[in-house]
Amino acid sequence: MKLILGYIISSVIACAAGTVTWDGYSLSINDQRIFLWSGEFHPWRLPVVHKWRDVLVKVKAAGMNAISVYIHWGLTNPAPGVFDFNEYRALEPLFKMAMEIGIWIVLRPGPYINAETTAGGIPHWVTSHVSGHLRTNDTAYYNAWRPYIDKVAELAAPHQITRGGPIIAVQLENEYVDRDDVGYPGKREMMEELKAAIRSGGIEVPLTINDAYMGANYVNGTGSGDIYGFDSYPQGFDCAHPGHWQPVIETYAKFHKHANPHQPLYIPEFQGGAYDAWPGYEACATLTNGEFESVFHLALLASNAKMINIYMIYGGTSWGHLPFPGVYTSYDYGAAISENRDIRVEKYAEIKRQGLFLRSVPDFYKTDIMPDTTWEISPTPGSSPVAATLLQNSDTNSSFLIARHQDSTLSGSSSFHLRIHANSHVRAQWQIAGELQIPQIANSIQLEGRQSKIVTTFLASPPAVEPRRNTLLYSTAAILYFGWMGGREVLVLTGHGNQEHEFAVFLQTSVMAAVHPFLNMSPCPTSSLYTIFHVLPGLTGLVPIHESKNQAIYFVDTATSRTFWAPMLEVMEPKTPPFQTFWSVGSNSSIIISGPALVRSASFHPHLHQLSITGDLDPSASVYLTIIGMPLTTKSIHWNGQEIIPLKSLSVDANFRAMFHLVPNPALLNSDHWPQQLDNWEYANSLPEASFHYDDSNWVRANHTSTNLSQKPYCGKHVLYGCDYGFCEGVVIWRGHFVSSPKIDGVTLTINGGQGFAASVYVNDVFIRTTYGNSTSNKNIISETTEWYSFPNGVLTEGENVLTIVQDNMGLDETRNHWDTDGSRSPRGIRGYDLHNGDFTYWKVQGKSGGFNNYPDRKRGIFNEGGLYGERMGWHRPEVPKDGQEWTTRSLTQGLTGGYSGIGFFRTHFQLKLFPGRDVMQSFHFVDCTSMTPTLQPYRAWIFVNGWMMGKRVANLGPQTRFPVHEGILVNGTNLVVIAVWGMDATVAPCFKLELATDRVYDQS
Template sequence: MTQHPHPPRTRPRRLRRRAVVGGLATGLALSLFSPSPVSAHPAPEAGRAAAAEATTHRFPGNDHRPHTVTWDEKSLKIDGERLVVWSGEFHYWRLPSPDQWRDVLQKLKASGFNAVSLYFFWGYHSSRPGSYDFGGIRDIDRLLTMAEEEGLYVIARPGPYINAEASMGGLPPYMSTHGGEQRTADPQNLAADLEWLKAVNGIIGRHQITDGGGSVLVYQVENEQIDNSAEHIDYIEKLQSAVVEQGITVPLFHNDYGNGHGWNVPGGPGGSRLGLYAFDTYPLGFDCAGGRGGLNDYESRVRGYSPGTPVFIAEGQGGAFTAWGRDFQSDECAKFTDEAFTRQFAVNNLANGATLSNTYMEYGGTNWGWTGDPGSGFTSYDYGAAISENRAITPKLAVQKEFGYLQSAVKPIVSAAPDTAPGLTVTGGGPVSAQQRRSTERADETSVSGNGMRLITLRHPDSNDTTTSRVTFPLDLTGDGGGYARVPQKPDTAITVDGRDATTLVADYAFGSHRLVYSTSQLLTQLNAGRDLLVLDGARGTDGETVLRYAKRPKVTTVDGAPVESVWDPVRKDLRLDYEHGGSRTVRISGGGGRDLTVVIGDREGVAGTWQLDAGSGQVLVLGPELARTARVKGTGLDLTGDTREAGTLRVFAPAGVKTLTWNNRAVRAERDASGALVARLPGPAAVPVPALDTWRTSASDPERTADFDDSAWTKADRTTAANPRHGPGAASGVVLDTDEYGFHEGDTWYRGHYTPTEAGSTVKVTVKTGTAGHALVWLDGHYLGAQGDGSAAYTVPDGLTEPGKPAVLAVLVRNMGQYEDWSSDGRSKGGRGLADVDIAGAGRTQWRIQGAEGGNDPADTARGLYNNGGLYGERRGWHLPGAPDASWASTGSLKSDRPGVRWYRTTARLDLPKGADTALALRIEDAGGRTDKYRVQLFVNGWNTGQYVNNVGPQQEFVIPSGFLEPDGENTVALAVTAEQSGVGPDSVRLVNQGTVLGGVAGRPNTAPDYAALAAR
């Protein structure tokens, strides 16, 4: 764990606001929750009419003054300056380690993202009506402050409904007891919705760019409304009005689902207060073991819906979730949405004019505890994302970096409009389509003249075409020498478009004193880091050609790497460079009449180790390490922070005057190479061993199954009506048995039904609602009848087990796998959990008692919260917690259960993780029998519910441990609750595994949470 270089923020928040949005300025003196006296959201026409003149814009977190946010059909504008928004989705609750939020945010920023999209999970903050927790792992004020400090704009998405594969789509489970339909203007639901928005907007509102309080740039109202009926339009209109009244002054939008339908457009039904139209697109689909869908063009359709607003992808496919019972793991989803798709998708979105793009997910994370929706994901929410669940960088991030850097460097992209595409000559492989966009806006006031930047995109029209094509095309530069009959010009060369590939070319682009006529390489970035730099890349082994224009013939020197061929055209004044992509080479161009230019030519593999950073007083280009996080010039020194996964070379192009380097606060010896870059050697991490988990203490943990267990303190389940009819009463039982109706929302719930048979019983029929992959175990007078999944099952009562006139007890343990989302707006999330009905032949009247998580919706352990625990006996007794008394438990090396039911296992592991490093640990369950044995395991680490393993369902075996759950330098408690449906089943072993170590990282601490003694004392 390393020390973080930035001090905590101490600047006080201002409550006085001056909101300026879409050209309308209002002076507002507000308390946090007071209504706004005027609308801060004009009709879209006001935004389109706003001044287009660009001004110098610095990131708002640097000055904390109010900024204007306007827009037109091309882009957002801040203070009149156009802005590309390149964003990644991050869910804070899926990384329950607040110190590591900064790690993910820094990785986004370093990789070229300038924004982060944040859903806010209502149920995570509210265990009961009127109660909201924004502390500890739920401290979203801290999260928003971090985003600002790291230089990221924020797309705020607080719902109320968010979907997100979160339990109940983000709604709190207590809302399942409401009678009216959710996601409508039903009075009870709407009142709860507005109360949540008031609470969360009190925090979001303090971080708006329009008020100078932070970096919140735009705000989403609700999410993916799938029903466009009048009642749903009324609902979303009421939400918009409330959001504005609560002081949100940045532009509002709604995310139109499924590639967009033209619903809730600004100024239309459902969009009266919206400024922007946005949609989501997942072109490949979600079957990571199946066939991929295809890409398509959408610009004209989307502009037909909302012609005056920019193309805004609120969710663009960055991976796919993995559901219970599938035959693939999350790493298969990473392959399904691989680097090739990532590049194709980015190229296609550029070709379609998207200037606001958000990748879902950028970091997926973990559905720890019971936070996930059971229908669309298990514990891991890795999603196949570019940053993996254990926060490791994957090859997809380098592809996204290419396009983040490109759009930041070549600023005219943001204003480019469709133009006639060049005609292609294609040899070999399948057909290739070309699209061209052109901008007449200049990059900056010092640029040399040009006809307007061209952005040319090439890809196979069938995005799943696996053939390789070679392409040439004419480039028309009318009025400037007539253009070129063939690009590339060198005979026998071409632009290669490999199978499932795409590329983006820049032509007629002026930057500083330089003019790039065209390049068949992809322009990664251009910057000034003590010298003018142009960085290019391409697929290894393919031809590259770059043409620059100069007043006179310049000198060309290949500083390092393979030689570059140069050709001078004295008529056009063109310098042509020809080369093959592969490895890295540096070329210096001098004496052409402008400033000297250093060209770094690499390949796509090299982009992973290429980092462009703002050093405060200039820019820095860093080559080599796994990650370069931050840069700061201090006098003649440059302080860098970052990560290394192995020892290697660091090469740095730094501002003029920089002579020395530090890396993670340690001086490194650096020398200058022939290109003027500082070169040093960086160490890698040492091996990090982990302790074995081979000795356990064990105890049975299901006395509730027995006939004589005392349940007198349990809650009576005797209600005969429910406001939500889906919750009962049961047709046979006549009572409402749903867990939510009695304040027990998550995990396991025990039921005990007391009755005196009027006749000898022969059958028991049990109906449960568990969600996908849940189960129930049934005992009668302590005799195990069997187990079942969601739905109904009938059990035969053994002869003589019960007798007429003799009291009997039916005990049922039900595993609730979480609340379904309400994706279809059809009430699925209100379907109920726990027992739905029980029909006991000859039972007569049955008295039911119910027990779930200790404290119900008022948990004693507020640090870990509602989603951490269910109602297992061991959970109620605190056996999952560090310090729980287990000295009297039996020692064992086996994790196999001797009978059906619940058994607990506990052990400790002492860690000594190296300081200054970041080690990702996980628990792995081994079972050589595959999915045959029916049992499941809850895994707890230091009291935190880390994962749910279901052997007979699968597929997950390895469970990432969020770093905040661990004590890196001390003793850690691992507890397992094994629920077996058969005798003799359980894991072969549970191992602690090291998923990887980097030298570097961000400092982290264990989450603050009570141990056994602290909770027992309350």
């Protein structure tokens, strides 16, 4: 039992290997408070398992300690009673990697996950073949999701922290309202059933809630979890206008105090980018850039949030038919780690600066928001108003003032002074007289542009060594690292190089660093125990402020801090403690490295006296590597397995700080062995179904007269919804047979494919035209069209005729407005048909080969293929022998044979040399012919790489022309690339080239 803020609570979940507890401040793991600083990662959006490690390493290198992970029900349970947790769908490899690297996991199995994926992650067979309302306690829906949850629990339970694994929490459902006056009743009851199922499956860790907004849904009562949280996307998703800022939300703390003060303030999803509705992801990165992170993340910290998950830290790829209709193939999200796994330096660096501060200052994990009677700020004359919050740790008296422009949308400048009205106990502890004024030498504390700052006061030495002693009286510069290394107390501060900064510290000896022209030093007027350092504008690089046998202080400007790393130092002993790779819980050992593009790991082998570091170098330039805090017994240093010799020692102790010169392999920049433009294409027709003489006798007869879908057909005696017949992914082809009469002159069709869809209509062998959906920045959305298709004169024959419809399914909708959960039962197909002066005798339908139950490509899974003829024949898969289809030599720029409209497959092979010791990031680029208007190109193209559908080019809408493909899908040696091209216009031919580009290379040798 714990007494926290006047509330008596019981909040311990324990077992042999580890414990997770919580109170109104934070989580505690094994009785140590932690700040949950997490990033969202969906492994299934990176379908190369060994590349997951790269993402997790970059998460940890940014100072984060956890990932949040959605599991995709639809991917892992593709048909009733069928479960597939193999390949990229596997969970155990992720759990093991997280344990090895030292990353906690919050698991989010849904069943509904949203995530901008088709049907919000609900399997397509559930949306069409299961009656009853989705996301309710309806028995049919329960019977659908329960086996899936049982399987997830079975796989996850052995990897909980309570059994020695990395899983510290499991989320119930996702962003759901608890009221019965919207949507359908039975929500709370479903949540209670879900909670019971998870617990009965052996899950012991806390169960969490992520409310879609500050709605207090499932805070308590039936269906509630152990820890409530709410999502926040304060900047919105208007990537088309990335310069437009929203104001900071100031109500988090007030809501938390009212809703769940006995639990930590938890944000399960805080905006780390934006999903894009067609203007392009670089704009989303601008919308949520490093300035956004500075202002909005620190505003969240000022609200006293201690559990934060950034959505997304790595977005990845919605390859195949994973997307819902509101997005395209890329799920880059404008995240700190881009789709091709490269680091977006500005965004990533700001997250890293914040992460290293949070990792270094455990006093921040338990703070209260202080009344403004204990402090005051005074803006300088003419300055814009400043908003600030003071957080204080009541146990240690350390405090943190978080300041920003009062109008958080401003891009101008503000400056201010701060006075802390410390109580008598604090004044006596720190031996200061009267109030603390900050700064004392500098002109002011400055905010320039969209910036926030943390001003730290009364911070004692790191808690690894007791008793703690007074160290940092105050600092207007941010703390980048504070801890023990190499037998010393090490403090690294950072700030913009064009601003002045000031900090007052207790120096344990009088040994000083060399005088620097942009650094002043003087005794502190408030107390002679402390020395004030005044950093002038213009100081750049990593600058030693003070170094002695017991203490080291450094300042680094924010630009230089981009290549500043503080990896956990793993000591390679024969017997290692549990959770050794996890910061604070297992180890507090660290080392500082400045210079490389990335530091992946650092380890020390005591018996060899060897320090081993792994990381990445940019091969375009040599790097001066600075290492601070080497173990005192170090005799050799290795970089990526190769011993390196220091150029010189930079400290009083040769083993503490030294510089090295690393020269990357220049051959890495030679990309001659990578094909740039792909040639030697073969071509085959992939729309034989448009022929009057095509034999569809083996197709499914579309003769249903009822459907589970809530959106019923408008007209026509048969239900023509693809999912009802097991064909829900990608292209579905319909053939309506009818007997001609002199009065039949056309047909009215209502076709539903989701926003941005398309469908081409043929009668007998003749192309009529294509109908288009639309989506422009999630505006002017057209997901369904009703149009008249006139039959050309003379096209009908006596007797039987055939109407052929090639329809693109853009994915199923997520839960719709007003909590209509059955919105995921999207009516994709022909929602209404009326043959003028006639009727259809019967309909046939064909989609993905095998449908839900018998699709052939089990390795890549249910969402990899659609119903194009070439897909059904396996032309895109290298393991399928080339059949008897006639392939002819034809370039991409020649387009389709037999006219501008139709569908054709192009394929070619190319050789690729992949060498160890380098990370090569590559993408396929569509280069449209210059005669075409870039935004009005009436074609679609699917790109298959060694069988994987890694991109869908929607050329009439855009914007994606670049499709990253990872090593592991690309292989060393012979590769097969196949492009399926759908021409949609009778007068404009598809015309483009395809190139394989090298986006980035890193030297890991």
